[in-house]
Amino acid sequence: MNTLALFSGAVTLLGAIMVITRQVAVHAVLYLVVTLLGLATVFALLGAPFAAALEVIIYAGAIMVLFVFVIMMLNLGQSDREREKEWLRPRIWLGPALLSILLCAELIYSVSSSPQQEGPLAPLSARDVGLSLFGPYVLMVELVSFLLLAGLITAFHIGRHRTEGR
Amino acid sequence: MSQIPFLAIVLTPLVILALATLLTWVERRLLGLWQDRHGPNRVGPGGLFQAVADGIKILFKQDWIPPFADKAIFVLAPTIGMMTVLLSFGAIPFTAWSGIVGTLNVGLLFILGMMGLGVYAVVLAGWASNSKYALLGGMRAAAQMISYEVFMGLSLLGVVMIAGSFNLHDIVMAQTHCWFILPQCLGFLVFLLAGIAETHRLPFDLPEGENELGAGFHTEYSGMKFGMFFIAEYAGIILISSLVTTLYLGGWQGPLLPAALWFLLKTTSVVIFFILLRAALPRPRYDQLMALGWKILLPLSLLNVTATGTVLMLRAAG
Amino acid sequence: MLNTVRTLFLTFLHAFQRRATVQYPEEHPYLPPRYRGRIILSRDPDGMERCVACNLCAVACPVDCISLQKTEENGRWYPEFFRINFSRCIFCGFCEEACPTYAIQLTPDFEMSEYARPNLVYEKEDLLISGTGKYPDYSFYHVAGVTIPGKDRGEAKRERPPVDLHTLLP
Numbered sequence: 001m002n003t004l005a006l007f008s009g010a011v012t013l014l015g016a017i018m019v020i021t022r023q024v025a026v027h028a029v030l031y032l033v034v035t036l037l038g039l040a041t042v043f044a045l046l047g048a049p050f051a052a053a054l055e056v057i058i059y060a061g062a063i064m065v066l067f068v069f070v071i072m073m074l075n076l077g078q079s080d081r082e083r084e085k086e087w088l089r090p091r092i093w094l095g096p097a098l099l100s101i102l103l104c105a106e107l108i109y110s111v112s113s114s115p116q117q118e119g120p121l122a123p124l125s126a127r128d129v130g131l132s133l134f135g136p137y138v139l140m141v142e143l144v145s146f147l148l149l150a151g152l153i154t155a156f157h158i159g160r161h162r163t164e165g166r
Numbered sequence: 167m168s169q170i171p172f173l174a175i176v177l178t179p180l181v182i183l184a185l186a187t188l189l190t191w192v193e194r195r196l197l198g199l200w201q202d203r204h205g206p207n208r209v210g211p212g213g214l215f216q217a218v219a220d221g222i223k224i225l226f227k228q229d230w231i232p233p234f235a236d237k238a239i240f241v242l243a244p245t246i247g248m249m250t251v252l253l254s255f256g257a258i259p260f261t262a263w264s265g266i267v268g269t270l271n272v273g274l275l276f277i278l279g280m281m282g283l284g285v286y287a288v289v290l291a292g293w294a295s296n297s298k299y300a301l302l303g304g305m306r307a308a309a310q311m312i313s314y315e316v317f318m319g320l321s322l323l324g325v326v327m328i329a330g331s332f333n334l335h336d337i338v339m340a341q342t343h344c345w346f347i348l349p350q351c352l353g354f355l356v357f358l359l360a361g362i363a364e365t366h367r368l369p370f371d372l373p374e375g376e377n378e379l380g381a382g383f384h385t386e387y388s389g390m391k392f393g394m395f396f397i398a399e400y401a402g403i404i405l406i407s408s409l410v411t412t413l414y415l416g417g418w419q420g421p422l423l424p425a426a427l428w429f430l431l432k433t434t435s436v437v438i439f440f441i442l443l444r445a446a447l448p449r450p451r452y453d454q455l456m457a458l459g460w461k462i463l464l465p466l467s468l469l470n471v472t473a474t475g476t477v478l479m480l481r482a483a484g
Numbered sequence: 485m486l487n488t489v490r491t492l493f494l495t496f497l498h499a500f501q502r503r504a505t506v507q508y509p510e511e512h513p514y515l516p517p518r519y520r521g522r523i524i525l526s527r528d529p530d531g532m533e534r535c536v537a538c539n540l541c542a543v544a545c546p547v548d549c550i551s552l553q554k555t556e557e558n559g560r561w562y563p564e565f566f567r568i569n570f571s572r573c574i575f576c577g578f579c580e581e582a583c584p585t586y587a588i589q590l591t592p593d594f595e596m597s598e599y600a601r602p603n604l605v606y607e608k609e610d611l612l613i614s615g616t617g618k619y620p621d622y623s624f625y626h627v628a629g630v631t632i633p634g635k636d637r638g639e640a641k642r643e644r645p646p647v648d649l650h651t652l653l654p
Binding site: 024026027030033040050052053054056057060061062065066068069072123125126 | 275286309
C-alpha cells in the first residue's frame with residue numbers, strides 16, 4: 001500500500017513538473033489531468049474513495065475539460081509557443097524553484113519529525129463527508145454557496161443578451 | 167487481489183468488445199426493420215458475420231494521421247475513449263457476484279468519473295485533428311457532455327438517497343421489492359436523456375452531426391482509430407443501458423431465470439429502445455439541445471431530488 | 485413530449501409492415517418493356533440489319549459513347565463497325581429516340597457488370613440481336629424510297645410508281 005501511494009505520488013509530482021514545462025497548452029492541460037488522477041489515486045489509497053471520485057469527476061472530468069474548451073477557442077499558434085519558450089529560461093524559474101525547494105525541505109522535515117500515526121486508516125465514506133460538511137462545517141458550506149451564487153449572477157449578467165437602444 | 171478473479175478481468179473487456187461489435191450489426195438490422203428494409207442479411211446466418219466483415223475491413227484500411235495533426239494526442243484520443251468505457255464496466259454488477267470491483271463503495275461515482283474522463287476522447291480528438299469541422303465537433307462535445315453530466319449526476323441523487331449507498335451492489339439489493347423506475351420516474355427520464363447525450367448517440371449526436379460537420383470530431387480519423395471511436399460508442403450504449411438496468415430496473419433480480427440472463431434481458435431491451443430512438447427522432451438544433459438541458463432537465467432533476475428528500479424525511483419522521 | 489412518444493410508437497409499428505427492399509439476386513423486380521437498359525441493334529423482319537449508319541445516334545449521345553463507320557453493299561447502308569462504350573453510357577435513351585429506323589433500342593436488361601473496364605466496350609456482334617425488338621413489322625427499306633436488290637423505285641409501301649417524264653398523258 002505504501003509503495004503504491006508513493007508511486008502515485010511520484011506520478012503526480014512528475015505530472016506537475018511536466019505541466020509547467022510544456023510549451024503547447026493542451027499538452028500542459030493533459031499533464032494536469034494526469035496530476036489530478038494521480039492525486040485521486042493517492043486519496044483512494046489513503047482511504048478516502050469519496051474524495052478520490054469527486055476529484056476525478058469535478059476536477060479531471062469537468063473543470064479541465066472547460067480548460068481544454070477555452071484553449072480550443074483561443075487558437076494558439078507558433079508565436080505562443082515561442083513566447084512560452086521565452087518564459088522558460090532558467091533565469092526566470094530559478095528563483096521561485098529555489099524558494100519552493102526550501103518550502104519542500106521544511107515540509108519534509110516537519111512531517112518526518114512529527115510522531116508517526118500507526119495503524120490502518122478507516123475508509124472515509126460519503127456519509128462521513130456529508131455529516132461533517134453539514135455538521136461542523138455548515139458555515140463554510142453556506143459561505144461557499146454564497147460565493148457560487150455570486151459567481152452565477154455575475155456570469156448571467158455578463159452573458160446576458162443586450163438589446164440595442166435600451 | 168486474490169478475491170478478484172483474473173479470468174473476469176480478462177474476459178469482461180473481451181466480451182464487452184465482442185458485444186459492442188455485434189451491436190453494430192444489431193443496430194443496422196433493427197434500423198432496417200423499422201424503416202421497412204432488411205438491413206445487412208447476407209454474411210452468415212441472418213447477416214450475423216457482417217460485424218466480423220466490417221471489423222476485418224476496418225483493420226485493413228489505411229491508418230492515416232494527417233500531417234497537420236498533433237500526433238501524440240491524435241493517437242491518444244481514441245485510446246482514452248475506449249479505456250474509460252471499458253474501465254466503467256468494472257464497477258457494474260452483472261450478477262449477484264457483483265462484477266470486478268462491485269464492492270467498490272463509490273462504484274456509481276467511479277462510473278460517473280470515467281464518463282467525465284470520456285469527454286476528453288471527443289474533445290481532444292477534435293482539437294488534435296487541427297481541422298475546422300473536427301474542432302467544431304469537439305467544442306460542441308465539450309459543452310454538451312459537461313452540461314449533461316450535471317443532469318446525469320443530479321438525476322442519480324434520488325436513487326442514491328433511497329438506496330443510501332453509492333455501491334451499485336447495494337443499489338440493486340435495495341430494489342428487491344420495488345424497481346426504482348416507479349418512485350424515480352422523473353430521475354429515470356432525466357438519466358435516460360442525459361445518457362443519450364453523454365454517449366452522443368442520435369438524436370443527440372451533435373458532436374458528429376454528419377450533415378453539418380462532416381463527421382464532427384472524428385472527421386480526420388480512419389482505419390482502426392476510427393474503429394475504436396466506433397466500438398467505444400457502442401460499448402458506451404451498452405454501458406448506459408446496463409446502468410439504467412442496474413439503477414432503475416432492478417439489476418440482475420428477477421424470478422425463475424438465472425441472474426445473468428435477467429441482466430442481459432433488461433439491458434438488451436434498453437439498448438433496443440436506444441436504437442428505436444435513433445430510428446424515430448430527428449436531431450435537435452444545438453441551442454434546442456442546450457435549452458432542453460438547462461431549462462427542462464435541470465429543474466426536473468432538482469425537483470426530483472427535493473421530492474425524494476421530502477418523502478424520505480416524512481417517512482423517517484412518521 | 486406526446487408527439488415524441490407517438491413518433492416512437494409509429495416507428496415501432498413499421499416493424500410489422502411489408503419490406504420495401506427487393507432481395508435482388510433471388511427475386512427480380514418487375515421491369516416494364518420500355519425500361520432503359522442494355523442497348524441492342526435490331527434486325528428487319530427479313531433478318532437484315534436495320535441500322536443504316538446515319539450517325540444520328542452518335543450525334544444525339546450526350547456522353548459520346550457511340551462510334552460507327554458507314555459502309556455500303558448493294559445499295560444498302562450498313563455500319564462497318566458499331567461500338568458502344570457502356571462504361572460511359574448513361575442509358576438516357578436519346579439514341580433510341582434519334583434513330584430513324586428503329587434499329588437501336590434499349591432493353592430491360594441491366595445485369596452487365598464486368599471486372600475489367602475494356603469488357604464494357606460492346607462491338608456490333610455483341611449488340612446485334614436476331615429479332616426485331618419492339619417493332620416487329622417495321623422495315624425501313626420497305627417504306628423508304630431507296631432502291632435495293634428486289635425492290636425497285638416506286639415499289640415501297642404507300643409509294644406511287646415514279647412519274648414518267650417522257651409522256652404527255654396526264
